[in-house]
Amino acid sequence: SQQGEEDPQALSIQEGENATMNCSYKTSINNLQWYRQNSGRGLVHLILIRSNEREKHSGRLRVTLDTSKKSSSLLITASRAADTASYFCATAQTNAGKSTFGDGTTLTVKP
């Protein structure tokens, strides 16, 4: 079964607002990555956070990781219409060595 679960499944906001997506996972991980996928396109790597890190920033993106709760969040600040896409988290599992994806959050940013 898939390792991760994301919520919400769908999120619709106005341009300029912040968007927060959450990812929960089940097993111990080495790192967690967030990806964006525009409709009909491939994956675009956004950010990687390692298991010994708690927070990471990249431009308008802020990622947190709570290994005790086995969860991560992705915050997009001052959203733009171009941020409209599906967002996935992918975990690199410690023991199995696999990396599996969450179900994804579909973000719609209305201009």
Next chain:
Amino acid sequence: GAVVSQHPSWVICKSGTSVKIECRSLDFQATTMFWYRQFPKQSLMLMATSNEGSKATYEQGVEKDKFLINHASLTLSTLTVTSAHPEDSSFYICSARDPVGFGNTIYFGEGSWLTVV
């Protein structure tokens, strides 16, 4: 940073033919690579784990004879969809594990779109 390259990005093939997708780690040696499949509007599902020099490990429900995986070198894994049918049309993506450094980081390719007509 490390890069994983997939080729081709897009491929159209006729029903009944076979098609090969390549996954290369460009600046690191990957003893382990992974193949995923994505159905429309769904998440990516792990199909198999490809180990250099040995047989791939397939996830439950994935047909080994249908999806042939060959990890011939430390930088190349291939996925061959044999006797393709329209229902095999999908987005296929690979990832490769960099064993050097902290946490065995896994890097993903950009994916390959397969359309079987």
